[in-house]
Amino acid sequence: MDDSKVVGGKVKKPGKRGRKPAKIDLKAKLERSRQSARECRARKKLRYQYLEELVSSRERAICALREELEMYKQWCMAMDQGKIPSEIKALLTGEEQSKSQQNSSRHTKAGKTETNNSCEYNGRIYI
Numbered sequence: 001m002d003d004s005k006v007v008g009g010k011v012k013k014p015g016k017r018g019r020k021p022a023k024i025d026l027k028a029k030l031e032r033s034r035q036s037a038r039e040c041r042a043r044k045k046l047r048y049q050y051l052e053e054l055v056s057s058r059e060r061a062i063c064a065l066r067e068e069l070e071m072y073k074q075w076c077m078a079m080d081q082g083k084i085p086s087e088i089k090a091l092l093t094g095e096e097q098s099k100s101q102q103n104s105s106r107h108t109k110a111g112k113t114e115t116n117n118s119c120e121y122n123g124r125i126y127i
Contacts, residue, residue, distance in 0.1 A: 075087070
């Protein structure tokens with residue numbers, strides 16, 4: 001038995017449906033594949049560079065925070081021994097000067113003074 005069909009005057013043989021692949025030049029296909037691989041490797045390289053920079057910056061931040069923590073530990077140990085570190089004295093005297101300037105301006109504006117028991121270091125406020 002012949003499974004071929006006659007459609008519109010043409011004989012069709014059974015088989016795969018859809019579009020038949022065009023005959024592509026093998027050299028062009030290989031070149032496109034190579035170019036795609038080059039682009040993939042370049043993207044991968046950029047991605048790894050970005051991640052390495054990100055890790056490096058995070059490691060620097062961690063080191064800075066560890067140094068700051070160690071400094072605070074040393075300050076606490078000194079205060080436990082009854083000594084006030086010179087850095088804290090400088091902060092307190094600088095704060096007292098700024099408070100006195102702020103209080104004098106507040107005193108002239110509001111007629112009263114306010115006290116603040118917080119301490120500021122590197123933009124951070126500690127109570």
